[in-house]
Amino acid sequence: DQQVKQNSPSLSVQEGRISILNCDYTNSMFDYFLWYKKYPAEGPTFLISISSIKDKNEDGRFTVFLNKSAKHLSLHIVPSQPGDSAVYFCAAIRSVGYNNNDMRFGAGTRLTVKP
């Protein structure tokens, strides 16, 4: 039962352009969403998050958008840089009385930014 889905296994963009990574979820109880970034041979690292009380959160070149009615979130990277090439995981959790053991992850999207 995959409650968090990243339907695009890979994405390739040109340096300087926008990268848009998508994520869908099915569990309406999720109210906090995170993106993690993973380089080869390293563990995932936290990138950015958003609470369901917001529809946008921005941190430098990274912006996450949340559409609760569509149960969809997206990560925008502008401008994309070759160093952004990595696998990006979407994750979701129910934050009220939360335990991280309830976190659900998508399968990841491999982003390649071409110079």
Add this chain to the structure above:
Amino acid sequence: DGGITQSPKYLFRKEGQNVTLSCEQNLNHDAMYWYRQDPGQGLRLIYYSQIVNDFQKGDIAEGYSVSREKKESFPLTVTSAQKNPTAFYLCASSNPGTGHTGELFFGEGSRLTVL
């Protein structure tokens, strides 16, 4: 440097053998987790521990065992009962209550291959 150390990075095992993956953290985090990553799938929770001497099964605990005798250490044993143990294993920790909901800190992972 604070972080999570997993060892070994690569491990080969013959069928029928138990193997133990090490996970040590010096972040003073209370909670620790073991995840399994398979191609095309999100991270799936094997076991987690919120405090020393206590641990709980995750979604896919069958064929695995853990211990939490020290706050810093959370080893995972892959037993011969695990039917498909070849995978990439990730250890993580977190400190719920620090105000940063859901952020996990991951190790670099251990790749187990059963021959």
